Amino acid sequence: xxxxxxxxxxxxxxxxxxxxxxxxxxxxxxxxxxxxxxxxxxxxxxxxxxxxxxxxxxxxxxxxxxxxxxxxxxxxxxxxxxxxxxxxxxxxxxxxxxxxxxxxxxxxxxxxxxxxxxxxxxxxxxxxxxxxxxxxxxxxxxxxxxxxxxxxxxxxxxxxxxxxxxxxxxxxxxxxxxxxxxxxxxxxxxxxxxxxxxxxxxxxxxxxxxxxxxxxxxxxxxxxxxxxxxxxxxxxxxxxxxxxxxxxxxxxxxxxxxxxxxxxxxxxxxxxxxxxxxxxxxxxxxxxxxxxxxxxxxxxxxxxxxxxxxxxxxxxxxxxxxxxxxxxxxxxxxxxxxxxxxxxxxxxxxxxxxxxxxxxxxxxxxxxxxxxxxxxxxxxxxxxxxxxxxxxxxxxxxxxxxxxxxxxxxxxxxxxxxxxxxxxxxxxxxxxxxxxxxxxxxxxxxxxxxxxxxxxxxxxx
Numbered sequence: 001x002x003x004x005x006x007x008x009x010x011x012x013x014x015x016x017x018x019x020x021x022x023x024x025x026x027x028x029x030x031x032x033x034x035x036x037x038x039x040x041x042x043x044x045x046x047x048x049x050x051x052x053x054x055x056x057x058x059x060x061x062x063x064x065x066x067x068x069x070x071x072x073x074x075x076x077x078x079x080x081x082x083x084x085x086x087x088x089x090x091x092x093x094x095x096x097x098x099x100x101x102x103x104x105x106x107x108x109x110x111x112x113x114x115x116x117x118x119x120x121x122x123x124x125x126x127x128x129x130x131x132x133x134x135x136x137x138x139x140x141x142x143x144x145x146x147x148x149x150x151x152x153x154x155x156x157x158x159x160x161x162x163x164x165x166x167x168x169x170x171x172x173x174x175x176x177x178x179x180x181x182x183x184x185x186x187x188x189x190x191x192x193x194x195x196x197x198x199x200x201x202x203x204x205x206x207x208x209x210x211x212x213x214x215x216x217x218x219x220x221x222x223x224x225x226x227x228x229x230x231x232x233x234x235x236x237x238x239x240x241x242x243x244x245x246x247x248x249x250x251x252x253x254x255x256x257x258x259x260x261x262x263x264x265x266x267x268x269x270x271x272x273x274x275x276x277x278x279x280x281x282x283x284x285x286x287x288x289x290x291x292x293x294x295x296x297x298x299x300x301x302x303x304x305x306x307x308x309x310x311x312x313x314x315x316x317x318x319x320x321x322x323x324x325x326x327x328x329x330x331x332x333x334x335x336x337x338x339x340x341x342x343x344x345x346x347x348x349x350x351x352x353x354x355x356x357x358x359x360x361x362x363x364x365x366x367x368x369x370x371x372x373x374x375x376x377x378x379x380x381x382x383x384x385x386x387x388x389x390x391x392x393x394x395x396x397x398x399x400x401x402x403x404x405x406x407x408x409x410x411x412x413x414x415x416x417x418x419x420x421x422x423x424x425x426x427x428x429x430x431x432x433x434x435x436x437x438x439x440x441x442x443x444x445x446x447x448x449x450x451x452x453x454x455x456x457x458x459x460x461x
Contacts, residue, residue, distance in 0.1 A: 016383050023388015027395075030405045034153040038082040038103055042069040044129045046082050046103040046120065051150055063150075078149060082120070086145035090121065091138040097124045105131075106146055114143050144269070144400065148361075151404050157358050158410075165357035169350040173418050179343045180204060183336050184246045188228065190332050191238040191322055195228065203227050206435045209426025212385075212419065221247060227435065241322040249333070251379065253340035255281050257348075258372030261365065270400050271369050293327050344372065347415075354414035361402040370397040374412060385416060 035051035052064040052073075063076050082103035089098050099121040106116050118131045119141060134141040178201070185200035195203075203224050211220025221243050228239035259278025265271040291297045298304045310316050326333055352367040362370070370393075377393045378386025394408040403411075429435070 016381075019389065020383040020385075020387035023383070023391055026388075027391045027405060027409055031409060032151060032153045032406065033155050035156055036151045036153065037065070037149055038084060039065065039068075039076065039080055040082065046129075053150075053156065081149040083116070083149055084147040085119075086143055086147065090119065090141060092121070092124075092132070093136055093138045095124070096138065099124050102129055104143065106143065106149075114146055116141065116143055146402050147399075148402055148404065152359070152406065154406050154410075157406060160359070162357040165353045169353035169357070169414070169418060170421065172346055172353075173350045173422055175346045176343045177201070177204060177208070177422065179339055179346075180246075180250070183249070183339050183343075184224075184242065186332065186336060186339075187242045187246055187249075188239065190329055191242055191325060193228065193239050193242065202429050202433065205426035205429045206433070207426070208419075208423040209430055212423040213427070223435075237319060238322045238325075241319055245322075245326070246336075249336050250340055250343070251376065252282075252285060253337055254344050254372050254376055256337075257341060257344050258369060258376070261368035261372075265365065265369060268366075268369075268400075270397060271366075274369055274373060292323065344375075347375070347418075348372070350418055351411065351415050354418070355407075355411050358407060358410045358414075360398065360407045360411060362398060363401070366401060370394070371415070373397060374415060378415075390415070 035053060037049055037051050038046040039049055041047040047068040049065045049068055053061060063078070063081075064073055065076050066073050083106040085101040085104055087101055090101050091097070092099050101119060101121055103120040104116045105118040105120075107114060115134055118133060119137065120129055120131055122128070123130050181201035181204040182197065184204060185195060185197045188195050188200065206227070207220035207224035209220075210223045225240040225243040228242060229236040255278050259275050259282065262271040262275035262278065266275065291301055291303060307316055307320065348367055348371045351371045352362075352364060355362055355367065374390050374394050374397070378390040380386070380389065383389050390412045391409060394412045395405055398408045398411065399405070
């Protein structure tokens with residue numbers, strides 16, 4: 001039985017917000033306001049303790065903990081603290097028995113896989129904790145996800161954040177709006193749509209504002225397509241196609257940049273996975289374009305038949321016509337693609353400056369791997385503003401380099417807030433130009449061009 005439009009709307013709403021709530025709840029449950037660490041208690045087992053960091057005038061740092069056994073505050077040295085394990089169990093070589101891994105003693109360098117000095121395990125025979133070496137583990141042992149000895153709490157992270165880096169991140173971000181507006185204007189001009197660069201910039205900012213701040217299902221791309229289509233009566237579908245192609249070029253450039261930088265860091269296991277994934281996507285795009293632009297292949301693969309069977313054949317025909325225009329202007333597509341790299345480069349550097357402000361233990365070049373994946377995950381409209389989804393990928397990508405969940409959370413919030421802060425300035429263009437969100441009927445007419453099957457198209461990049 002087919003679901004009514006209202007039921008479909010509520011199902012979609014429930015799924016999107018369910019994903020967001022679940023993801024954010026997981027992150028919040030693992031966040032700490034104070035600094036935490038592991039240290040050995042009186043029974044020999046590791047205990048979680050709150051760390052109070054005091055900086056002396058001579059530049060040294062005192063670590064004060066509340067003893068878990070006596071309840072008294074005392075000073076500790078870093079050597080007394082333990083690293084959290086990245087797996088739950090190991091197999092002992094001597095007995096071939098499984099033992100619970102309780103804690104690790106790691107070197108200071110936490111970037112990438114490392115070999116621990118010692119491992120604390122619960123001996124399966126005596127049921128008491130004991131230290132062993134990596135050689136005593138069947139197959140050896142290497143830490144894939146190193147945890148720092150002191151997990152910095154949100155209080156200290158935000159209190160000690162370097163404002164210089166944060167202001168620099170804010171200052172350079174507007175360059176992305178100028179370049180994306182120029183790219184969109186170039187695409188519209190190629191399609192015969194008479195929009196000035198200033199008008200394209202205005203519509204781009206208006207779309208950014210609606211995309212972030214206005215409730216409902218009308219995304220910024222729908223609004224941009226609506227007002228671009230109003231600039232022409234002859235090429236309405238082309239105006240809509242310019243928005244789709246502009247978005248596709250942006251995503252393709254993001255995948256190319258992230259994949260290339262991941263391949264450059266091939267020695268990191270997680271970078272290899274990102275590089276392979278990006279390569280697969282790029283290969284699929286290339287194959288798809290070759291098939292689309294080769295009449296023989298379109299017939300053999302059945303793409304022609306699929307295009308003829310789609311509803312709204314008038315719009316489909318105009319969309320194909322717009323794609324054919326770009327085939328005749330390959331240099332335009334290349335210029336638009338190259339122009340997009342500084343867009344993403346600026347956004348990545350801006351995120352990197354935020355990460356440096358919050359003390360993330362990431363190499364500068366690694367931001368060019370993790371940030372594209374985080375942003376790409378956030379562009380998939382399966383939750384509002386990518387809530388929960390961006391955090392999942394940020395935690396997965398940064399913890400292998402020694403970052404905590406709190407630091408991954410700070411990075412994703414910085415990426416969001418930077419965009420939201422500058423998207424807010426689009427409200428000035430909304431007020432000055434009197435731009436309004438399309439009515440339901442107007443939005444549906446644009447949706448018909450944006451998505452031939454009538455699905456609403458929103459974007460949260």
